[in-house]
Amino acid sequence: MASLDTFGAKSQLSVGDAGYEIFRIDRVPGHERLPYSLKILLENLLRTEDGANITADHIRALGAWDPAAEPSVEIQFTPARVLMQDFTGVPCVVDLATMREAVRDLGGDESKVNPLAPAELVIDHSVIADVFGRSDALARNVDLEYQRNRERYQFLRWGQTAFDEFKVVPPGTGIVHQVNIEYLARTVMERNGQAYPDTVVGTDSHTTMVNGLGVLGWGVGGIEAEAAMLGQPVSMLIPRVVGFKLHGELPAGATATDLVLMITEMLRQHGVVGKIVEFYGPGVGAVPLANRATIGNMSPEYGSTAAMFPIDAETTRYLRLTGRPEAQIALVEAYARTQGLWHDPDADPQFSERLELDLSTVEPSLAGPKRPQDRVPLRRAKDCFRTALADYVGVGASDGVEGHADEASAESFPASDPPATGESGGGDPADKPHALVSAAAGSDGRPSRPVRVDLEGTEFELDHGAVVIAAITSCTNTSNPQVMLGAALLARNAVERGLHRKPWVKTTLAPGSKVVTGYYQRSGLMPYLEKLGFHTVGYGCTTCIGNSGPLQDEISAAINEHDLTAVSVLSGNRNFEGRINPDVKMNYLASPPLVVAYAIAGTMDIDLDSEPLGVGSDGQPVYLRDIWPSAKEIDEVIGSSIAREMFSADYADVFAGDAQWRNLPTPTGNTFAWSAESTYVRKPPYFEGMARTPAPVADVTGARVLAKLGDSVTTDHISPAGAIKADSPAGRYLAAHGVERRDFNSYGSRRGNHEIMIRGTFANIRLRNQLVPGVEGGFTVDHRTGEQTTIYDASMAYQADGVPLVILAGKEYGSGSSRDWAAKGTKLLGVRVVVAESYERIHRSNLIGMGVLPLQYPAGETAESLGLTGAETFSVTGVTALNDGDTPRTVRVTTDTDVSFDAVVRIDTPGEADYYRHGGILQYVLRKMLDA
Template sequence: MNTEFRKTLPGTRLDYFDTRAAVDAIKPGAYDTLPYTSRVLAENLVRRCDPATLNASLSQLIERKRDLDFPWFPARVVCHDILGQTALVDLAGLRDAIALQGGDPAQVNPVVPTQLIVDHSLAVECGGYDPEAFEKNRAIEDRRNEDRFHFIEWTKKAFKNVDVIPPGNGIMHQINLEKMSPVIQVRDGVAFPDTCVGTDSHTPHVDSLGVIAIGVGGLEAESVMLGRASWMRLPEIVGVELTGKLQPGITATDMVLALTEFLRKQKVVGAWLEFFGEGASALTLGDRATISNMAPEYGATAAMFYIDQQTIDYLKLTGRDDQQVQLVEHYAKVTGLWGENLKDAQYERGLSFDLSSVVRNMAGPSNPHARVATTELAAKGIAGQWDDVPGQMPDGAVIIAAITSCTNTSNPRNVIAAGLMARNANKLGLTRKPWVKTSLAPGSKTVALYLDEAGLTSELEQLGFGVVAFACTTCNGMSGALDPAIQQEIIDRDLYATAVLSGNRNFDGRIHPYAKQAFLASPPLVVAYAIAGTIRFDIEKDVLGLDAQGNQIRLKDIWPSDEEIDTVVKAAVKPEQFRQVYIPMFAIHEDTGPKVAPLYDWRPQSTYIRRPPYWEGALAGARPLKGMRPLAVLPDNITTDHLSPSNAIMLDSAAGEYLAKMGLPEVDFNSYATHRGDHLTAQRATFANPKLFNEMVIEDGKVKQGSLTRLEPEGRVMRMWEAIETYMERKQPLIIIAGADYGQGSSRDWAAKGVRLAGVEAIAAEGFERIHRTNLVGMGVLPLEFLPGTNRKTLQIDGSETYDVIGERTPRATLTLVITRKNGERVEVPVTCRLDTAEEVSIYEAGGVLQRFAQDFLESASV
C-alpha cells in the first residue's frame, strides 16, 4: 500500500488515496485530462500497488500504452448461481486435488468477498395467469435443484468470504444496483471506489452508478476470488456524448436498442465506454442502468456514467443509509470523481448519439443489435398478412410474452408503463390471446411493492402478467413448458412461433425450443403483443380490438403518456420499499448449525454436482498442437449459446438421453444451465444448439442446420456428441475454425470447458469477444487470430485438413498455423497468438487457471 499518497478525507475520520497527486507526480496536469474510468483505475493502482508497479502502471495509464500488462484489483466478486456455483464446484474440486497432494484443503478460500445470488434456477412452468404461479414455480425449483442447493448450502459453511442470497429474492444485477454496491467502499478506515467483477456479462449494470464493474467468466472470477489481480491490456476508453432528449412516448428500451445498433456499427467490442453530455446528465439512473446493462450486446466491456446528482438521488430513492449517501457525494467531490470535475477529460475516440433521433423500436429476430422501428415492421417483412382462423394459432404466433430481466425491471418507468398499459387495455375490454404464455418476473421484490402501491398489480394480473418469480426466467431461456395442446399444434402445423420479451438476448434457440425466433421489446410493447397474439401484427397500425361501442382500438389508444408515467413513479416508488426488502435480506445471521467437512461429499448419482476432472489425465498434460482435426468450421457471430446452450434439455438430445439413462424423469430434465456443475451432463451440451451452422456439413449445396459435424478422415456426418465421443476415444486433438466475433453473448465458462473436454487445443478465428477469449485461456485452449484479409474462405478450408501450430507462445506473438490438406498440400498461415499478457501465457502453459493455482499453492505450502 502506498502510504505516501494517503490522506484524510476532510470532515471525516476516514483516509483516502490522493490519486491526483500520484498522477501529477509522474506527469503534471495529467489528472484533469483523464476520463472518469481512468481516474478510478488509477486510484485502484495507488491503493494497491508497490511503488515500482505503481509508477510503471500509472505511466502506462497516462500515456495509454497497451503493450504492457496492467493489474486491476476488484474489491468484490458477485456471482449468479449458474456460473457462481460452477466456480465453487471448481474450488471444491481444487480442494480435493490439493488434499491428494498432501496440502491443507481448508486453506483454499476466496480471499475477496464473494456474493452468490441464486437467480438462474427457476423455470416458468406456471404462467402469470395462474394466481399461485409464484409458489408453484418456487416449489418446482426447489425439487429439481435439490442437489445444487445442497452444495450451495455447503459452500456457505465450508468456505470463508462467501455470502449467499437464496432463491426467490431477485436478479443478481438488480440487487447489486439497488443494494449491494455502496459506490464508495470503506474498509479498515479507508474510503475508496467500489469495483467488482461478476460472473455474468451484464455485470456492467452498476457502471451506471459510477462503479467499474465488468463481466467475466467463472474461471477469471475464480482467479480473482483466490486473490490474484485481474491482468489486462489497458483498454480503449471511448467517450460517447449523448445529446438531445427522448421524444414523448419513447422508453429507455427503445433508446438502448437504438444505441446497441449504433455502437455495434462503431465497433466498440472490448472497449470501455464512458457516457457524458447534456443528454447523459438528464437521464435518470434507471435509464442509465438500462444502457449499462446492455454493454455485452454492443460488445463493450464497461459502460460507465460518472457520479453526479442523479446518482445521489437514486441512492436516496433506493433507501441507502444517509451517512453512506453523504460519503459518496463528499468523496466524489474531493477526489475529482464528481461529474462537474470531468469537463476537461480527453478521450482517445469520441462518438456522438442524438437521443431525440430514437423512435419506438424492437430488436430481432436473433440478435439484440438487429434493431427495427415499429413503424417499419411491415417493410422489414416481420409484420404482414396472416389468416385469422377461429380455433387455430396464426402464423407468427407469439407463444411467449414475458416482462423479464434486470435490463428493464430495474427501471421503474418501464414497469409502471407496462402496468398503465394493462390498465388502459382492461378498461377497453382487451384480453391476451389464449395461446400466449404471459409472465412477469421482476429482478427485485421492490417492483411488486411499488406496483401494489400504484394499484397496477391487479391490472397486470388481469392480462396474465402476474408475478411468476423474482429471477431471470425467460431471458435466460427458462421459459418452462408450453401447454401440451399448443406445443402439439406447433409441431403438427410446423408453425412459425415466436417470443416477445423485455430481456437482453434473443439468440436463436435461446428463449424456448419451440419459439423459432424471438424479439426484444419494452415492457409495454410486450403487453401489446400478448393482446395482438402474433408477430405478423403491425403493432402501430393494426386494430387490437373493439371497445364496447364498436370503436377500433390501436396501440396509440392505450399507450400511457410520459406525464402519467412520471406522476405514478413519483407517487408509488418509495425508499421504504427498498429498505423493507433489503434490510432483512442482508441481515447477518449467525450459523448455529453443525460444522461441515472441508471436502465435499460428492453424490455419485448426481447429474447436477460432480467432482471436476481438470487435474486428471490428458487435461493435466501437455497440448502438442499437432495433427489437430477440425471439430467445426463456423461462420461469423457464433455465440456462447451456440457453444453451450442454456435452454431446456430435450429428450432426443445427447444430454437428454444421458439424463434418461441416469433415471431422471423428462419433466425434471431442467435446463442445460442448471446442470453445469456436472461435467458429464454439461459436456454433452457442447455445440448442442439446434440452430448451429457448421460449414463442414453440406446438404444440397447448402450448410445444414443442426448439432452436426463430419467425422474425419471418414467424412461421415453425425451428431456432434457422437463425433466428440469418437475423437475422445481416439485421443484425437481438435481445432475449431471460425469467423469474426467468436464467443458473443453470455459469460459462460462451459463454452470453453466443453470444447476443452472434447479435446480442442486451439481455436483460430477472425476475432474473439473478450470474455470468451479469457475463458479459453483459463481452460488452456489457445486462441489464434487470423490477420486482416485472411479467413476460412480465403484459405478454402473445408474441414478435411489437419493443423499444426508452430512458434513460441509469447503475448500477441505471430505464430504459424500449418494447414495440411487432404491431398498433401501444405499451407503456412501467420496468426496472432491471443495470449494477451504474460499472466495469460503463464496460465495457458500451466494448463489453465485451476492447474496454475494448484501448482502455486503447493509450491508456497512447501516453502
C-alpha cells in the first residue's frame, strides 16, 4: 500500500548504480532527539501511513515523544519480515493451512491466504542429544531426528511449495538466531524498489539476538506472527527507552557470557519489562558484534522488548565477514548515514531512563540454579550452591550432613580415557540398574547422600551436586567465537595437562552453525574437545530447550532411586525448573569455557578459584587458572581460523538441504490433505462453527478455578515442553494411537497436534498448583467431587458440563519464552479468564490473541490478601462493555464466598480489544480478509 506521505518524506537514495525509494526521517519535527530504535519506528510509520491504522497524528506523536511519560499512544508497527523456528513455526503453518479451509468454507478464495511479508523458518528445535560422546553422534542424532519428525518435515515442505513468500532452512544447518545474524538478516531491506530498515518479529523470544546487528526485532507469539505474515501490523504503545552506556574493557578471564549475566542482573533489578534497552556512547564501538548479539539474545531474560545496538563500522565489518554482497553492505552504510541511523559516539539522545556499566567490573559468573537473572560470581559459586541445595534436599535421617569422599579418590579411572558413553535409553527408573548407597565419608557441613555407581566397568560415587550434564549449547553463546574458541583452547590445555571429564557427565556440543565446526577444524582444536567428550551432537537448540536427551541408565537410576539433586551446567539462556532434563533439579548458565571446566570437575561443590580441577599426568594438581586461555591467544586463533569464504560456502545453497531433506516425498495442492492417522499434524478446532460476524462478548458466570499459582510461573511451567511421560495424559493418548514409547518424541516436535498439546498444558513436572499442596506436576482438584486429578482430565470434565474456568496467579505470570501454546493450550482447556498480580508482555498479549481475558488484581492486592483459596465459584461482570466499542478499565469479580473486587482489565490497546471481541487474532484476521 502506498503511503499518504503527509510529511513529504518520500525521497530517492542512490547507491552506486542503483536507486531506491526511501522515506526520510528528518522530515518529522523532533526526529533528531529520538533514540535509534524510535527512529526506526518513525520510518515505519512514514512508509505505511494509510490514514486509518497509521495516521499523521501517530507520526507527530512519535516525533513529539516525551521520554518521561508513561506509554499511552498506540501505534501500528509493520515488521519487514517474520522469523520462525520449527517448534513454533509448525503450528503457524498448521493454522495458515486451516485458515485456507475456513476462508473457502465461508465463500472466499483459499489461495489468497499467503504470507504478505517474507517469512523464513529454520528447523533447529527438533534434534535431541540422544547419542553423545562418540564420533558418530551427529549422524546418529540426525537419523533419529528424521525418523521422529518425518510427518512434520513433509508438512513443512508442502508449506514451502504451497505458500508464497515462505522459505524453510532445513535441519542440520544451525540455530535459528545464528542463521539469522549470519545470513537471513539484511540490516537494510531492499524490496519492490524501496530501501527501509530490516525489522522482524519472531516466534522465539530470542529473536532479539538480531538487535546486535542494528535490526529492530523481538519475539511474539505464534498467533501474532501469523497475523504479521498476513499483513496485520503489530499493535504497540510507544515504549519507554532505557539508555545503557558502556565503557571500559572486559578484564582478563571475563567473557561475553559473564558480561551478559551481569547486564541481565542489572536490568532485572532496574525493571525494563515492556521497554526497549538501547546501548550508546563511545564504548559501543569497542563492543564486538558477537558480544552485541550475545547481549541482545538475553533480552527476554531481563524482560525488555528489545536490546538495540546501532549500525556502525563494526556492523558493516561483520556483514562483510559473513559473506554479504558488497552492494548490500554499501546500501546499509549509505542508508544508515542518510537517515541518521549511523552511530554517533558523541550523540546524547533523550532516554526515559539511563544506566551505565564499566566493563572492567565484570567478573566470571554463573546464573542459577533456576533463573537466568540470579547471577552468582564464580568465586562464590560453591557457597551459593550449598545455600541453594538446602531448598532441594531435606535434611533428615537419610540426608545427613556428612561429606562425601574427595572426588579424585572416589572415582577409579582406567588407564585410558573414561568411557565416552554413547546412546542412552529411556525407560522407567524401576527398569534401570540398581545403584548401592555408599557409606558417607568426611564431614563438611552439607547434605550428602553418596551413591556408588558402576558404569561400564568404571566405579564412582554420585552425590548431591554432581554435574551430570555439561552442554555447550544455545544461540546465546554459539554465535560468539571468543567464547567458543575459548572453550576449545581450555579443552586443549586441559588435555595436554592430562585432565579428563568425569565419567558421569553427559557432554554435548551443539554449534550454532556449521561455520563453528569450520573454525574448530581449521584451528586444529576439535580433537581436544572430543577428547573430553564434546563431540558435535547436532546443529540446533538442544539442552537449553529440554532436548538434552536421556542420561545413561545407571546415572538416571542412581539419581531417581536415591533422590539425588543433580546439576546441569550449560552455555544457554534458560535454566528454569523442569526444563533441562527430568532427572536434573539444579541448572546453571555458564560460558562455554566454564562448561568444559565443570565437565572436568564433575561437581558444583567446588571452588574453582582455590580448589584444583583434578590431578595432571605429572601428578600435580591443576587449577582452572592454569589452563584458562588468554584473550590475546583467543584473538590470534580467531584471526587465523575465521574467514569470509567459510560463511559464503556454508550458506551458498542454504534452502536446498541434504539428501534426506531433498528426498522427502512432498504433498501438493492449495490445501493440505490431513491424515486421520497422524499424531504430529492435525487440523485444529479454532475456526469450527465460526460465523462471518462475531457474537457479542459475554460476561463470565459460574466459573471454577483450574489452577492457583504463585509468583514467577513461566511459560515453561504452562506450555508443553520436553519429554512426554508414559503415564501422562499425552503419553496415554499416544499409546492409544499405537505409538510405541520409544517413538513418543518431545512435546515440541508435536506442536502441530493440538490433542497432544492441550494434554501437556500446565503439565510441567515442577508446576506447583496450590489447589494440591505438596504435589508437583499437572494436577488439580475437581471442586465438584473434591478428588485430585490431572489438569487435563478436570478440564474435560468441566467443559463437558459447560463450566468456564479461571486461573489465579501471582507476579510475573507467563515470563519466559514467547510460547503460543501457553496461550493456545490455556484456551483449549476451557479457561476464560486469568487473574494475576502482573504479566509478562508476550504471554498477556497471546492470551488476548486466543480470546482469554487477562485481569489484574487491584494494586497492592493478591489472592491471599483477598482471602481467595481457589475453591470459590467466580463471576466476572462488566466485560460486555466491550460490545460498545470501549474497553472498560476494570470489571467486577465476585465469588460465592462474598469476596469481590474490581479487577484491572489488561487489554492495553484498541487493537487488542478488537482481537478479543472477535474471539482471537486469527478470527479477526480471517474476517478482515473476507471483508476485503
